[in-house]
Amino acid sequence: MKMSTKRRLKGIIYQILAVAAMIFLLLPIYQMLITALRPSDLPWISPMPLIPEKVSFRNFVHAFQLVPRLPRYLLNSFLYGLGVSVISLCIAIPAGYALARFEFRLRRPLMVFIIYANMFAPIMLLIPIYVIMKRFGLINTYLSVILSGSIFTIPLSTWLVTSYMQTIPKDIEEASFIDGCSVYSAIYRIILPMISPAVIAVFIYAFITGWSQQFILALVLIKTDQLMPITQGLYQFFSRSSVRWNEMMAAILMSTAIPVVLFLSVQRYIVKGLTTGSLKG
Amino acid sequence: MITSRRRTPYILILPLLLAFSIFMLYPLYKVVESSFYKASFLNPTFRVYVGLENFRWLFNFKVFDPRWSYFVAALSRSLLWVGGSVGIKVVLGIAVAILLNSQFLAGRRIYRTLVIIPWAIPWAMSSMMWAWTLNSQFGLVNSILLKLHIVDKPVTFLTTAKSAFLTTMVVDAWVGLPFMIIMFLSGLQSIPDDLYEAATVDGASDWTKFVRITLPLLKPVILTTSLLSLVWTFNSFDIIWVLTRGGPIRATETLPVAIYNVAFLLTRFGGIGKASAMTMAQVTLVTVISVFYIRTLRRGVEI
Numbered sequence: 001m002k003m004s005t006k007r008r009l010k011g012i013i014y015q016i017l018a019v020a021a022m023i024f025l026l027l028p029i030y031q032m033l034i035t036a037l038r039p040s041d042l043p044w045i046s047p048m049p050l051i052p053e054k055v056s057f058r059n060f061v062h063a064f065q066l067v068p069r070l071p072r073y074l075l076n077s078f079l080y081g082l083g084v085s086v087i088s089l090c091i092a093i094p095a096g097y098a099l100a101r102f103e104f105r106l107r108r109p110l111m112v113f114i115i116y117a118n119m120f121a122p123i124m125l126l127i128p129i130y131v132i133m134k135r136f137g138l139i140n141t142y143l144s145v146i147l148s149g150s151i152f153t154i155p156l157s158t159w160l161v162t163s164y165m166q167t168i169p170k171d172i173e174e175a176s177f178i179d180g181c182s183v184y185s186a187i188y189r190i191i192l193p194m195i196s197p198a199v200i201a202v203f204i205y206a207f208i209t210g211w212s213q214q215f216i217l218a219l220v221l222i223k224t225d226q227l228m229p230i231t232q233g234l235y236q237f238f239s240r241s242s243v244r245w246n247e248m249m250a251a252i253l254m255s256t257a258i259p260v261v262l263f264l265s266v267q268r269y270i271v272k273g274l275t276t277g278s279l280k281g
Numbered sequence: 282m283i284t285s286r287r288r289t290p291y292i293l294i295l296p297l298l299l300a301f302s303i304f305m306l307y308p309l310y311k312v313v314e315s316s317f318y319k320a321s322f323l324n325p326t327f328r329v330y331v332g333l334e335n336f337r338w339l340f341n342f343k344v345f346d347p348r349w350s351y352f353v354a355a356l357s358r359s360l361l362w363v364g365g366s367v368g369i370k371v372v373l374g375i376a377v378a379i380l381l382n383s384q385f386l387a388g389r390r391i392y393r394t395l396v397i398i399p400w401a402i403p404w405a406m407s408s409m410m411w412a413w414t415l416n417s418q419f420g421l422v423n424s425i426l427l428k429l430h431i432v433d434k435p436v437t438f439l440t441t442a443k444s445a446f447l448t449t450m451v452v453d454a455w456v457g458l459p460f461m462i463i464m465f466l467s468g469l470q471s472i473p474d475d476l477y478e479a480a481t482v483d484g485a486s487d488w489t490k491f492v493r494i495t496l497p498l499l500k501p502v503i504l505t506t507s508l509l510s511l512v513w514t515f516n517s518f519d520i521i522w523v524l525t526r527g528g529p530i531r532a533t534e535t536l537p538v539a540i541y542n543v544a545f546l547l548t549r550f551g552g553i554g555k556a557s558a559m560t561m562a563q564v565t566l567v568t569v570i571s572v573f574y575i576r577t578l579r580r581g582v583e584i
Binding site: 007018021022025027028035087090091092102110112119126127128130131132134148151154158183215219220230231232234235238248252255256259264 | 294301519
């Protein structure tokens with residue numbers, strides 16, 4: 001009897017703590033939602049009401065007037081994401097296969113270097129990247145951001161493919177070698193279908209990263225409005241003296257919905273890859 | 282068959298090797314090289330060899346603060362900021378992970394999905410959302426603080442030095458927290474239940490179980506995750522840039538922000554060489570942490 005009241009009390013305390021944690025984690029998302037849904041012609045009240053008095057979806061339409069290039073920024077981010085994920089996959093799949101299946105002298109040092117490379121961030125290579133891109137006349141091109149963005153997603157992509165490949169038995173591909181299949185056609189015809197979960201996970205991981213985390217690279221490499229990714233495009237309107245918050249939050253909501261939904265759909269694979277990576281080395 | 286397959290792995294890793302050499306090793310070499318030259322972005326090919334001048338500049342150049350050089354101030358600010366942010370991430374990460382792993386909590390699955398959402402939002406966007414959430418007049422943080430009578434007039438989070446420093450630190454912790462929670466959660470799930478059951482039979486309290494079972498078994502995950510987070514936080518730029526641009530009065534100018542400023546904005550006293558010398562410090566610190574990280578991973582394999 002005493003035990004069960006204690007358990008119930010514990011359940012209530014845990015529930016309160018969990019709600020408190022969620023308030024911290026979801027607060028800005030909630031603020032974005034209520035601001036985006038509150039009509040912009042309503043007068044501002046301080047402090048802001050926790051639930052909007054009126055709900056309207058007009059801000060989502062007006063966001064396109066406030067930020068006329070919004071579709072263009074979204075398209076740009078999509079292209080950056082696509083470019084980064086295609087390059088990452090083209091490099092990670094063959095490399096991941098080699099690292100998982102072959103024993104060669106470079107293997108161990110390369111695995112260690114991949115872990116090290118995964119620690120790199122744009123700020124560490126920003127200056128040489130700028131100089132190199134300038135020398136090749138690539139400043140203000142899609143290619144500059146895609147190439148320099150890929151290098152930061154390639155390590156984890158390769159790691160994810162390698163660790164997934166290691167969980168797949170060798171028998172099937174070895175049977176295909178006996179049938180006279182070359183390694184390259186075996187990768188294409190047999191391996192690729194088998195590792196498709198890893199391929200999808202890597203594609204989406206690299207796509208989201210390319211889509212969303214190009215802020216500092218774009219700050220340095222992109223000079224014209226037409227080529228800006230969504231983060232930088234919206235930042236221009238954010239850094240102005242007076243911000244139209246309702247339309248701004250509607251724009252942010254529309255443009256974060258895509259990566260959030262994509263991410264939630266593959267987070268299991270990414271988490272698994274990250275945890276097996278850190279547990280098995 | 283065997284002779285032809287000896288070359289195969291090298292052909293397969295060739296694209297990776299090329300990518301690493303062109304976009305990582307060569308730029309790294311350029312950072313080292315250009316830290317010995319004086320040059321500017323207006324004409325990067327025109328440069329003068331200055332030896333260790335740029336490194337001397339790191340410790341001699343005092344501009345905004347008479348006590349420390351510009352670089353030492355940014356570096357120590359960075360260390361403090363990173364320490365605070367990673368500290369919050371680790372402590373809150375463990376706490377929330379234990380909470381979400383507990384059988385006493387109803388609705389764990391929903392909570393676990395909600396926790397991940399902030400992870401997927403671009404950092405720059407998160408910062409813009411936070412800037413609005415922290416707004417002194419209309420932000421929810423102030424509404425809540427006022428309604429709970431914790432403060433009696435609105436707090437301006439980003440306009441005074443100390444509070445801007447703490448606020449950017451907490452926002453960075455917010456951005457990194459989902460990753461920590463998920464990692465710790467998967468670490469907790471790998472601890473066998475019978476250990477706790479045996480401890481319960483022996484009459485151990487929750488605190489004893491936490492100190493004697495959870496912490497020791499979670500230690501490898503805590504160690505690797507913290508080192509990873511340390512590097513990511515040390516490289517953090519977007520959040521500070523969007524929220525404060527390193528201000529007010531340079532209170533949030535961490536090393537990455539300072540590197541960007543010296544390279545691209547403060548051209549009057551900055552330049553490629555000096556920014557490269559500062560980048561060397563950034564790279565060195567990341568490399569040192571990486572060595573520890575790789576060593577802990579290796580140790581995990583042996584055991």
